[in-house]
Amino acid sequence: MTAVRPDRRSLLRHGRDVAVLGALLAAPRIGRAQGAAQVVVIGGGFGGATVARALAGSGHRVMLVERDATFLACPLSNAVVAGLRALDEQQFGYDGLKRAGVTVAIDSATGIDAQARQVTLAGGRRLGYDRLVLAPGIDLDFQALAGYDEAAAELMPHAWKAGAQTTLLARQLQAMADGGTVVMAVPANPYRCPPGPYERASLIAWYLKAHKPRSKLILLDAKDTFSKQRLFQRAWAELYPGLIEWVGQSAGGTVTAVEPAERVLVTDFARHRADVANVVPPQRAGRIAGLAGVADRSGWCPIDPGTFESRLKPGIHVVGDAGIMGAMPKSAFAAHAQGKACAEAVAALLAGRTPPEVRLINTCYSLVAPDYGISVAGVYRPANGLLADIDGAGGTSPLDAPRDVRRAEARYAEAWFDTITRDVYG
Ligand code: FAD
Numbered sequence: 001m002t003a004v005r006p007d008r009r010s011l012l013r014h015g016r017d018v019a020v021l022g023a024l025l026a027a028p029r030i031g032r033a034q035g036a037a038q039v040v041v042i043g044g045g046f047g048g049a050t051v052a053r054a055l056a057g058s059g060h061r062v063m064l065v066e067r068d069a070t071f072l073a074c075p076l077s078n079a080v081v082a083g084l085r086a087l088d089e090q091q092f093g094y095d096g097l098k099r100a101g102v103t104v105a106i107d108s109a110t111g112i113d114a115q116a117r118q119v120t121l122a123g124g125r126r127l128g129y130d131r132l133v134l135a136p137g138i139d140l141d142f143q144a145l146a147g148y149d150e151a152a153a154e155l156m157p158h159a160w161k162a163g164a165q166t167t168l169l170a171r172q173l174q175a176m177a178d179g180g181t182v183v184m185a186v187p188a189n190p191y192r193c194p195p196g197p198y199e200r201a202s203l204i205a206w207y208l209k210a211h212k213p214r215s216k217l218i219l220l221d222a223k224d225t226f227s228k229q230r231l232f233q234r235a236w237a238e239l240y241p242g243l244i245e246w247v248g249q250s251a252g253g254t255v256t257a258v259e260p261a262e263r264v265l266v267t268d269f270a271r272h273r274a275d276v277a278n279v280v281p282p283q284r285a286g287r288i289a290g291l292a293g294v295a296d297r298s299g300w301c302p303i304d305p306g307t308f309e310s311r312l313k314p315g316i317h318v319v320g321d322a323g324i325m326g327a328m329p330k331s332a333f334a335a336h337a338q339g340k341a342c343a344e345a346v347a348a349l350l351a352g353r354t355p356p357e358v359r360l361i362n363t364c365y366s367l368v369a370p371d372y373g374i375s376v377a378g379v380y381r382p383a384n385g386l387l388a389d390i391d392g393a394g395g396t397s398p399l400d401a402p403r404d405v406r407r408a409e410a411r412y413a414e415a416w417f418d419t420i421t422r423d424v425y426g
């Protein structure tokens with residue numbers, strides 16, 4: 001990717017991002033505890049690592065349990081798919097959290113006894129806790145799409161968890177002949193990163209236009225509307241005319257089954273044979289949430305939006321993609337904001353105080369091309385048991401913005417990524 005990596009001072013010159021950076025960098029108001037408690041956090045992604053880091057130095061013992069020694073971030077991974085960025089730019093370790101005072105256990109949590117307040121790890125250890133925070137992200141729901149399972153994902157990658165799947169999809173695109181057809185399957189809501197499939201379609205289209213201009217991309221969608229739709233569709237018409245065909249639900253876009261050996265995606269209306277198939281299946285909260293008893297029949301975790309405490313199991317909090325967060329989308333920015341608010345709530349509850357009021361910001365940037373960015377922002381507060389939009393506090397990039405605004409937003413996307421990953425892992 002060609003965009004520059006601005007330092008923090010040059011970032012702050014961009015007026016619009018001052019608010020965003022302020023929200024990212026604001027330190028949670030957590031005092032030092034009188035008596036030390038044990039807080040265990042499961043999942044070292046954007047949500048869990050934020051909680052652990054925010055509570056480090058609070059006087060409580062904070063242990064982060066994470067399956068992988070290296071975290072692979074999804075934001076900007078669509079640029080890796082399009083060959084614009086290297087996968088190692090998505091990698092982050094846990095040394096920064098250790099320096100901040102977090103005890104990090106690289107292990108998988110395999111069981112939770114909410115009654116006894118105990119976590120079991122795959123390595124055999126048992127960890128007691130006073131408060132537990134779950135931030136396991138998503139699991140792909142392999143039961144939800146006929147024909148799609150882990151073996152099928154090796155032929156029709158999802159690339160919805162960054163890593164080997166991301167590079168597999170990139171390699172398949174590189175190997176495809178000019179004139180080939182790429183087909184993407186996009187699920188119904190809710191799923192991780194609502195604008196993510198459309199950013200991916202845009203960057204794949206950018207790659208095809210540059211390297212395989214006779215090719216086309218079909219987006220089979222289980223919805224009739226999507227995030228930043230008018231901005232995406234306006235940009236597709238401008239940058240990639242005739243290249244992307246979007247098929248919404250009412251036009252027969254819902255993929256009901258796949259046939260991996262033939263690379264066929266089946267809808268109620270047609271069978272689509274792909275040269276490269278990118279199947280983003282339905283999702284649910286990471287498996288440990290189900291084992292802990294904090295996920296409901298929807299597969300996601302109902303929480304109290306003021307404290308992120310589970311509505312099903314007291315003493316367990318859930319942040320990030322795994323939670324039912326109302327209007328707040330499943331994004332890294334959201335998981336980070338929820339992580340900070342959850343840490344404040346946990347510290348307050350351990351001290352016998354009332355948790356502070358919650359106000360959260362989310363901004364999602366999408367790249368439509370390496371030098372063309374768009375965004376959506378929202379501000380949220382608890383209302384009617386969920387996180388609700390504060391009316392008039394958010395919005396999207398203007399529909400008719402000149403190209404220098406789009407170029408600036410592409411730079412903000414990179415700057416945002418640098419800032420949030422430094423804040424969490426640096
Ligand atoms: P994760 O970040 O996935 O972290 C979960 C962690 O828990 C993982 O490290 C996992 O290994 C660990 N874990 C799970 N179970 C266990 C267990 N049992 N024991 C130990 N560890 C466990 N968001 C944005 O804000 N901006 C973007 O531009 C953006 N772009 C995206 C593009 C794509 C293609 C995709 C797929 C997503 C994008 N997102 C974006 C969304 C973002 O990646 C997620 O919303 C975010 O990662 C959620 O954070 P989380 O902490 O809930 O989960």
